[in-house]
Amino acid sequence: MSIQSIGIAGAGIIGRLVALELRQQGHQVTIFEQDSIGSPPSRCELAASNQSMPIATSSACSYSAAGMLTPYSEADTAEPLVFQLGVASLGLWHHIVEQLGREVWYRKGGTLVVAHSQDRADFDHFYNLVRANIASTAELVTPIKQAEVTDLEPELGPRFSQALHMQKEAWLCACCTMAALFQRLIAQGVSWYSSTSVVEVNPYQIMIQTPAGLQSHCFDWVVDTRGLGAIKQQPNLRGVRGEILWLRAPEVNINRLIRLMHPRYRIYIVPRRENLYLIGATQIESEDRGPISVRSSLELLSAAYSVHPGFGEAQIVYSDVNLRPALPNNQPQVIYKPGLLRVNGLFRHGYLISPAIAQEVFKMIGAQGDYQSPYQDLFHHQSLEEASAQ
Numbered sequence: 185m186s187i188q189s190i191g192i193a194g195a196g197i198i199g200r201l202v203a204l205e206l207r208q209q210g211h212q213v214t215i216f217e218q219d220s221i222g223s224p225p226s227r228c229e230l231a232a233s234n235q236s237m238p239i240a241t242s243s244a245c246s247y248s249a250a251g252m253l254t255p256y257s258e259a260d261t262a263e264p265l266v267f268q269l270g271v272a273s274l275g276l277w278h279h280i281v282e283q284l285g286r287e288v289w290y291r292k293g294g295t296l297v298v299a300h301s302q303d304r305a306d307f308d309h310f311y312n313l314v315r316a317n318i319a320s321t322a323e324l325v326t327p328i329k330q331a332e333v334t335d336l337e338p339e340l341g342p343r344f345s346q347a348l349h350m351q352k353e354a355w356l357c358a359c360c361t362m363a364a365l366f367q368r369l370i371a372q373g374v375s376w377y378s379s380t381s382v383v384e385v386n387p388y389q390i391m392i393q394t395p396a397g398l399q400s401h402c403f404d405w406v407v408d409t410r411g412l413g414a415i416k417q418q419p420n421l422r423g424v425r426g427e428i429l430w431l432r433a434p435e436v437n438i439n440r441l442i443r444l445m446h447p448r449y450r451i452y453i454v455p456r457r458e459n460l461y462l463i464g465a466t467q468i469e470s471e472d473r474g475p476i477s478v479r480s481s482l483e484l485l486s487a488a489y490s491v492h493p494g495f496g497e498a499q500i501v502y503s504d505v506n507l508r509p510a511l512p513n514n515q516p517q518v519i520y521k522p523g524l525l526r527v528n529g530l531f532r533h534g535y536l537i538s539p540a541i542a543q544e545v546f547k548m549i550g551a552q553g554d555y556q557s558p559y560q561d562l563f564h565h566q567s568l569e570e571a572s573a574q
């Protein structure tokens with residue numbers, strides 16, 4: 185394999201994992217990122233140690249994610265491509281986290297999907313959809329009764345007479361992972377241009393803005409991973425608003441991911457360290473980055489309270505709002521042409537699917553574009569007409 189020089193525009197979760205994969209295979213990697221630092225203070229650590237939380241300093245969606253790696257419990261709505269990438273990535277995350285070391289907060293406890301008795305129809309509908317969509321691995325989604333719910337989560341047993349257990353699912357702290365990836369990439373010799381605004385990404389070339397004017401950097405390959413920041417060159421991108429709340433709840437003791445099926449307010453509860461729980465998330469067709477609305481707060485909090493009354497005494501330590509980068513079909517896509525890969529549209533699954541996508545990007549570059557991916561719908565080979573229409 186020949187060593188290639190690779191330029192990467194944008195260092196969200198996919199940019200960092202692509203850089204890690206390529207650097208580990210020996211390529212020379214340069215990252216251009218508009219944020220001033222590669223690893224702002226971890227919100228998780230600040231919140232756990234009772235320090236005040238910063239106002240968001242980055243527009244990167246990857247800092248706002250709940251970090252759930254949950255292909256099975258997303259399988260009611262996610263496309264087969266997302267499910268396949270998600271299952272492959274679950275295994276890959278174990279290795280990545282091992283390499284990154286103990287500063288990444290990572291748990292493999294699985295998910296419990298629950299519903300209140302009056303919402304039984306929603307629960308059954310969800311289970312039927314999941315079973316239909318993941319037929320060959322349906323045994324990894326196990327219906328359990330109240331006694332088993334109590335064994336797994338003693339504080340939830342009295343409230344839920346049944347649940348679905350997705351035992352293979354995992355989750356991690358997004359901000360710790362972003363920080364650990366930054367440290368790892370720097371230690372491995374990746375060149376990192378921070379506070380650098382990329383103006384255009386073209387085959388073999390990344391154009392950046394400098395005080396002296398535009399500057400061109402040339403590479404054997406460039407990878408555009410700017411998320412929503414790529415919208416000028418990918419006008420079919422859109423942002424989908426997501427709101428999430430961070431609670432400190434000493435009266436709650438839950439150790440697994442919880443998803444509540446509900447006719448109107450479906451929520452998830454993500455346990456983090458020191459009695460912290462993330463309650464999320466809304467999905468609203470809006471590109472407004474303004475603070476969380478009263479309505480969203482009420483819905484998230486009342487649903488969480490209905491799962492466990494201990495949330496009534498919780499403190500709200502942080503609320504976060506960000507825009508998920510999405511394409512019209514809500515699926516990820518890698519646009520390919522010689523010298524350029526544009527990886528985008530990770531929507532609500534960036535953590536779930538990025539490790540497998542990063543491997544595919546590496547294989548495509550290694551084969552100089554002559555690679556048949558097993559994920560047929562992932563790559564889109566851009567024609568000359570499409571390219572010139574942009």
Ligand SMILES: Cc1cc2nc3c(=O)[nH]c(=O)nc-3n(C[C@H](O)[C@H](O)[C@H](O)COP(=O)(O)OP(=O)(O)OC[C@H]3O[C@@H](n4cnc5c(N)ncnc54)[C@H](O)[C@@H]3O)c2cc1C
Pocket residue numbers: 193194195196197198199216217218219242243244245246247248249250251252253380381382383409410411412413414425426427428464465504505506507508509528529530531532533534535536537
């Ligand atoms: C509330 C919420 C909860 C979520 N929970 C989950 C979850 O549990 N699991 C999951 O898998 N996904 C989750 N997601 C989705 C996930 O966060 C996204 O899919 C993912 O972060 C997208 O990553 P990205 O790297 O494509 O984009 P981004 O994270 O947005 O990264 C793009 C990077 O490019 C940089 N950039 C942009 N423009 C420029 C420019 N011109 N020059 C230089 N740099 C530039 C940005 O600063 C940024 O660092 C959640 C999202 C939200 C909002």
